[in-house]
Amino acid sequence: xxxxxxxxxxxxxxxxxxxxxxxxxxxxxxxxxxxxxxxxxxxxxxxxxxxxxxxxxxxxxxxxxxxxxxxxxxxxxxxxxxxxxxxxxxxxxxxxxxxxxxxxxxxxxxxxxxxxxxxxxxxxxxxxxxxxxxxxxxxxxxxxxxxxxxxxxxxxxxxxxxxxxxxxxxxxxxxxxxxxxxxxxxxxxxxxxxxxxxxxxxxxxxxxxxxxxxxxxxxxxxxxxxxxxxxxxxxxxxxxxxxxxxxxxxxxxxxxxxxxxxxxxxxxxxxxxxxxxxxxxxxxxxxxxxxxxxxxxxxxxxxxxxxxxxxxxxxx
Amino acid sequence: xxxxxxxxxxxxxxxxxxxxxxxxxxxxxxxxxxxxxxxxxxxxxxxxxxxxxxxxxxxxxxxxxxxxxxxxxxxxxxxxxxxxxxxxxxxxxxxxxxxxxxxxxxxxxxxxxxxxxxxxxxxxxxxxxxxxxxxxxxxxxxxxxxxxxxxxxxxxxxxxxxxxxxxxxxxxxxxxxxxxxxxxxxxxxxxxxxxxxxxxxxxxxxxxxxxxxxxxxxxxxxxxxxxxxxxxxxxxxxxxxxxxxxxxxxxxxxxxxxxxxxxxxxxxxxxxxxxxxxxxxxxxxxxxxxxxxxxxxxxxxxxxxxxxxxxxxxxxxxx
Ligand SMILES: Nc1ncnc2c1ncn2[C@@H]1O[C@H](COP(=O)(O)OP(=O)(O)O)[C@@H](O)[C@H]1O
Ligand code: SF4
Ligand SMILES: [Mg+2]
Numbered sequence: 316x317x318x319x320x321x322x323x324x325x326x327x328x329x330x331x332x333x334x335x336x337x338x339x340x341x342x343x344x345x346x347x348x349x350x351x352x353x354x355x356x357x358x359x360x361x362x363x364x365x366x367x368x369x370x371x372x373x374x375x376x377x378x379x380x381x382x383x384x385x386x387x388x389x390x391x392x393x394x395x396x397x398x399x400x401x402x403x404x405x406x407x408x409x410x411x412x413x414x415x416x417x418x419x420x421x422x423x424x425x426x427x428x429x430x431x432x433x434x435x436x437x438x439x440x441x442x443x444x445x446x447x448x449x450x451x452x453x454x455x456x457x458x459x460x461x462x463x464x465x466x467x468x469x470x471x472x473x474x475x476x477x478x479x480x481x482x483x484x485x486x487x488x489x490x491x492x493x494x495x496x497x498x499x500x501x502x503x504x505x506x507x508x509x510x511x512x513x514x515x516x517x518x519x520x521x522x523x524x525x526x527x528x529x530x531x532x533x534x535x536x537x538x539x540x541x542x543x544x545x546x547x548x549x550x551x552x553x554x555x556x557x558x559x560x561x562x563x564x565x566x567x568x569x570x571x572x573x574x575x576x577x578x579x580x581x582x583x584x585x586x587x588x589x590x591x592x593x594x595x596x597x598x599x600x601x602x603x604x605x606x607x608x609x610x611x612x613x614x615x616x617x618x619x620x621x622x623x624x625x626x627x628x629x630x631x
Numbered sequence: 632x633x634x635x636x637x638x639x640x641x642x643x644x645x646x647x648x649x650x651x652x653x654x655x656x657x658x659x660x661x662x663x664x665x666x667x668x669x670x671x672x673x674x675x676x677x678x679x680x681x682x683x684x685x686x687x688x689x690x691x692x693x694x695x696x697x698x699x700x701x702x703x704x705x706x707x708x709x710x711x712x713x714x715x716x717x718x719x720x721x722x723x724x725x726x727x728x729x730x731x732x733x734x735x736x737x738x739x740x741x742x743x744x745x746x747x748x749x750x751x752x753x754x755x756x757x758x759x760x761x762x763x764x765x766x767x768x769x770x771x772x773x774x775x776x777x778x779x780x781x782x783x784x785x786x787x788x789x790x791x792x793x794x795x796x797x798x799x800x801x802x803x804x805x806x807x808x809x810x811x812x813x814x815x816x817x818x819x820x821x822x823x824x825x826x827x828x829x830x831x832x833x834x835x836x837x838x839x840x841x842x843x844x845x846x847x848x849x850x851x852x853x854x855x856x857x858x859x860x861x862x863x864x865x866x867x868x869x870x871x872x873x874x875x876x877x878x879x880x881x882x883x884x885x886x887x888x889x890x891x892x893x894x895x896x897x898x899x900x901x902x903x904x905x906x907x908x909x910x911x912x913x914x915x916x917x918x919x920x921x922x923x924x925x926x927x928x929x930x931x932x933x934x935x936x937x938x939x940x941x942x943x944x945x946x947x948x949x950x
Contacts, residue, residue: 527732532713533717544743625778
């Protein structure tokens with residue numbers, strides 16, 4: 316257990332280091348000088364030179380990299396070349412918004428996939444199971460932004476049940492927060508839910524064939540309780556893998572969905588950064604997204620160990 | 632209805648194929664009955680029919696009655712069957728390596744058997760009882776906290792036995808319980824099975840293809856081939872004076888008594904389900920077959936002792 320933790324932590328740190336180099340290098344090799352990009356083509360050479368000095372862009376790239384990395388480690392994301400505002404607090408605020416969105420999307424996906432996949436597996440020979448399969452196939456093919464637009468058309472425009480867009484922090488007005496969260500969460504989560512459903516289905520099908528499930532039935536458990544008590548944890552192992560991958564997809568999906576629903580999250584921040592040519596901001600946001608994905612994978616790995624005692628090193 | 636288990640006219644089919652035909656079988660109170668035959672004879676399907684846990688698409692017809700249960704088991708719904716399984720009727724399966732949930736502690740899996748049927752007042756009592764059951768199968772109380780992967784095959788099979796016996800079932804069915812185990816632990820597991828059923832006066836239906844095991848464990852035996860019971864009777868009688876030619880062949884091949892017979896085997900293989908000959912199912916492998924064997928031989932003898940063969944072995948040949 317401890318060994319695995321150390322090993323996984325080492326892998327995490329190495330991946331973080333490598334990806335920070337990649338992100339930094341990618342931004343550095345982009346044609347054009349960040350100061351020039353930030354100020355625009357019409358800026359005078361003096362102004363550009365001044366900005367370069369001000370932000371240390373005249374120093375060697377390695378120095379700049381370690382400066383940037385050191386800042387990240389301390390939680391200091393630097394200062395925007397464009398707005399001259401500190402980037403850290405913006406990312407922090409926006410990240411919370413995106414986190415709500417991703418978590419809500421995940422919840423939607425799970426709430427859809429867990430029962431639907433289980434029913435599909437349990438009734439894989441019956442009409443109800445096949446019908447569900449067809450619906451999920453359809454769901455997989457719908458992109459999140461399209462789902463979002465369809466939802467807006469139905470629930471905001473036609474029925475007027477929900478606000479078409481916007482964002483209210485939960486502390487300010489919980490009811491409004493939830494109302495506004497519903498549609499973005501659905502458009503993110505339904506599609507992922509459709510994908511996840513198929514993994515849940517195959518995981519449950521697998522478990523249903525296991526001998527220990529027959530043992531559970533032979534003990535006197537009815538089919539559903541047997542699956543619940545003895546199947547869920549076993550089926551969860553492969554599903555958690557997919558869930559980890561999907562979190563990454565959800566983060567990316569959030570970028571788009573935030574646009575559709577006018578939500579001030581990381582995605583909007585990133586797109587704003589791109590359109591304002593705020594390179595450091597873009598670099599920081601991308602790095603934060605990468606860190607989030609890597610951390611999720613790390614946690615998924617630990618979750619395996621919690622789920623499956625066979626993976627606990629030293630337990631033999 | 633003094634029998635613990637009474638199976639009448641059991642027929643098992645899958646789509647158009649018949650896998651088990653017209654099996655009659657009884658097990659008396661505290662009796663230990665063996666069910667033998669080569670692999671593919673229909674032994675497991677017979678056991679699973681009694682338990683009501685046949686695989687998908689496989690259907691049983693006929694009658695199965697169990698003492699203490701006031702309804703027919705064949706065709707009973709899940710609600711009723713779930714009250715019977717694990718309570719009046721329990722089963723130990725062939726493969727101990729996969730029979731236990733890998734993500735649940737062994738102690739919880741044993742305790743659950745009692746909690747499901749509320750045969751103990753609560754969790755604490757269930758755990759205490761589980762520790763005691765572990766002791767009965769000679770495993771230390773620390774085993775409670777173990778996960779299955781930390782145990783050997785023999786230890787796991789003892790756990791399965793412990794949880795099968797947890798509610799003192801009227802009938803225990805063991806389907807090749809030692810086949811997957813090391814020879815060194817087979818004797819111990821067999822001994823624990825017999826001790827376990829004797830201590831509870833439970834009846835035992837013991838399935839195996841190992842005749843030596845039947846000889847040590849069982850009092851009565853049924854010989855199955857091609858989905859039918861071809862011979863039955865007291866173990867001593869059937870093993871010393873087999874009448875059906877299939878039983879005769881099995882005994883010759885098993886080398887139960889003499890070494891000269893070591894190389895004798897039944898010619899050919901067990902056909903796949905649905906491809907047994909008409910009439911006597913054994914006739915394509917039988918050295919004694921004649922034209923009359925293309926008609927199904929009728930049962931000779933009593934319900935509990937008899938055989939179905941047109942040209943039975945002479946009673947004197949093996950005595
Ligand atoms: N689910 C199934 N579908 C079709 N045939 C099956 C199924 N289960 C078992 N059989 C066939 O039924 C026959 C008897 O099987 P089984 O009862 O397992 O034999 P035994 O336990 O005596 O070895 C075999 O020929 C086997 O292939
Ligand atoms: S009935 Fe005929 S074929 Fe069948 S076992 Fe007897 S002698 Fe052989
Ligand atoms: Mg079998």
